[in-house]
Amino acid sequence: MNVIVNESPVEIAENSTVEQLLNHLDKPLKGCALAVNQSIISRSKWSEYKLREGDQISLFQAIAGG
Amino acid sequence: MLFNEMIDNDQLVIADKTFTSRLFTGTGKFNDQQTMIDALQASQSQLVTMALKRVDMQHKDDDILAPLIKNGMNLLPNTSGARNAKEAIFAAQLAREALQTNWVKLEIHPDPKYLLPDPIETLKAAEALANDGFVVLPYVHADPVLCKHLEAAGCAAVMPLGAPIGSNKGIKTRDFLEIIIEQANIPVVVDAGIGSPSHAALAMEMGADAVLVNTAMAVAGNPVAMSEAFAKAVQAGRQAYLSGLAGQSNRAIASSPLTAFLEAGK
Numbered sequence: 525m526n527v528i529v530n531e532s533p534v535e536i537a538e539n540s541t542v543e544q545l546l547n548h549l550d551k552p553l554k555g556c557a558l559a560v561n562q563s564i565i566s567r568s569k570w571s572e573y574k575l576r577e578g579d580q581i582s583l584f585q586a587i588a589g590g
Numbered sequence: 591m592l593f594n595e596m597i598d599n600d601q602l603v604i605a606d607k608t609f610t611s612r613l614f615t616g617t618g619k620f621n622d623q624q625t626m627i628d629a630l631q632a633s634q635s636q637l638v639t640m641a642l643k644r645v646d647m648q649h650k651d652d653d654i655l656a657p658l659i660k661n662g663m664n665l666l667p668n669t670s671g672a673r674n675a676k677e678a679i680f681a682a683q684l685a686r687e688a689l690q691t692n693w694v695k696l697e698i699h700p701d702p703k704y705l706l707p708d709p710i711e712t713l714k715a716a717e718a719l720a721n722d723g724f725v726v727l728p729y730v731h732a733d734p735v736l737c738k739h740l741e742a743a744g745c746a747a748v749m750p751l752g753a754p755i756g757s758n759k760g761i762k763t764r765d766f767l768e769i770i771i772e773q774a775n776i777p778v779v780v781d782a783g784i785g786s787p788s789h790a791a792l793a794m795e796m797g798a799d800a801v802l803v804n805t806a807m808a809v810a811g812n813p814v815a816m817s818e819a820f821a822k823a824v825q826a827g828r829q830a831y832l833s834g835l836a837g838q839s840n841r842a843i844a845s846s847p848l849t850a851f852l853e854a855g856k
Contacts, residue, residue, distance in 0.1 A: 532647045551645060555655040557687035564683050567690075582644065584684050588626065588654055589641025589670055590616030590755070590804035 525577040542570040545581070555586035596832055602799055604777050605693070605725040605746040607664060611636045612794065613824040614666070614779060615817070616804025617654065619756075625813050627657050633807065633817035639666045639695055642685050655689075666727065668695040674708070675715035682719055694719060695749065697729040705755045709736050713743060720744030729781055732763035737770045737778075748774065749802065751782035752793065756805045758785025761792050771797045787816075787823030794827025795835060 525540075526533050529549065536548055542565055546553055558565055559582045565573050575581075602609040615635040620626035630638060638658060658665065667685030672678035675698065682694040696719065698712050699705040707730050719726045725746045730736055732750040740748050750770055753759035760783060761767065771778050777799035784790050785806045793801050803820055810816035 530644050530647050549647075551650075552653050554653065555688050556645070557642070557684040559684070564680075564687060567687055584642050584688060585645050586640045586655055586665075586667065586685075586688050587643050588617040588620065589668055590618040590639055590802075 525575075527575055527577070527579045527581055529581045530583055536575070540575050542573045542575065545575060546570070546583075549583075551583070552585070557584045558582065559584075596829065600828070600832065602777060604727075607637075609636050609800070611821070611824075612800040612828055613790070613821055614638070614781075614800055614802040615807065616802065617658070618804055619808035620813060621808075623654055623657065626654070626808070627661065629807055629813040629817040630658075630663065631661060632814045632821065633803075634821045635663070637664045637666050639668050639802070639804070640689065641668055641670045642681060642688060643671075664693070665689050665691055666693050666695050667691065668697050668729075669715075670697055670699075672698050672715075673700040673711075674698060675711040675718065678711070678715040679718055682715075682724060686724070692723055693725040693727070693746075695727050695729060699755075707731055707751070709733060712736075713739055716740050716745050717743045727779065732766035732770060734766060734769040734773055738773060741774065741776050745776060747777040747779055747799070749779045749781040752780050752789065753783025753785075755782045757783050758806055759783050760785055760789040761796075764792075764796070767793070767798070768796055787819045790820055791823040791827035791830075794824055795830045797831050800824075 525538050526535055536545055561580050602612055611634045613633055613635050614637045615633050616639045667689050669678040669681040672681050678698045686692055698708045700708055712728050716726050716728050720743055727747045727749050728740050728745055729749045737748045752761040779800045779802055780793040780798045781802040784801055784803050790801045807813050807817045
């Protein structure tokens with residue numbers, strides 16, 4: 525199935541969880557936060573939250589700033 | 591009392607954390623990560639700000655988090671980029687997830703030219719975030735009335751500006767900062783505009799509880815040496831404040847006894 529991550533289409537297996545998506549993307553998980561369709565999914569839910577076709581995922585990370 | 595003793599008994603408490611350094615620092619604008627880490631160590635800062643951004647799907651970014659945590663820094667995520675209360679609340683909630691801290695530097699500046707904080711949206715967001723259990727440190731104009739409202743809203747500290755962000759112009763809001771410091775029952779952290787160690791020392795002499803410096807360190811000729819200079823200036827300013835500054839006078843008051851020895855023997 526296809527989901528959208530930060531405006532880029534990503535193909536992942538049916539019923540993938542947030543954690544599986546992040547592993548698939550090969551992005552560092554430390555310092556990351558994520559929202560699915562504008563709702564923040566807390567880190568403790570990443571391994572159980574199942575994504576659906578067309579979900580809009582916003583992925584954020586901590587960077588340097590003042 | 592010796593300075594060391596004075597400093598040992600002089601800790602800054604904000605919410606659940608105690609700081610022995612009154613110099614907070616930002617992590618932006620450093621040329622490279624190693625310079626940033628070296629500079630932050632030289633500054634002896636125990637609280638550093640960070641920002642949040644959307645992950646770039648095409649490129650891999652440096653992991654700046656690991657070295658900061660390894661060096662024992664407390665992280666203060668900001669809501670930079672938020673243009674209103676709603677966006678700032680969302681950014682704070684994301685930051686809480688990303689950095690696993692309920693501390694947040696609340697900053698809402700809709701205008702990119704001067705980056706001046708929006709007082710109305712900031713107060714709205716501060717109330718909501720404090721109610722949601724956040725330790726809120728709002729970046730605001732040096733407005734004494736607003737600072738009292740933010741205190742009543744449950745903020746853990748206020749962060750009034752000395753001058754616009756990154757301007758290095760110094761403590762342009764002095765008279766109003768003095769009123770804020772006089773009236774506050776929560777720590778006052780002077781943020782933004784501090785461009786040189788003397789500016790930082792002045793803020794501390796005025797009785798500010800801490801200062802936050804970023805640009806002046808990060809873009810200095812030698813960021814590491816400059817960060818050390820800031821650490822010394824903040825300590826000196828704090829010591830001067832605790833020591834009780836001597837008063838000013840328009841007339842000269844002699845420091846030597848005005849004896850008439852030059853006239854002796856006439």
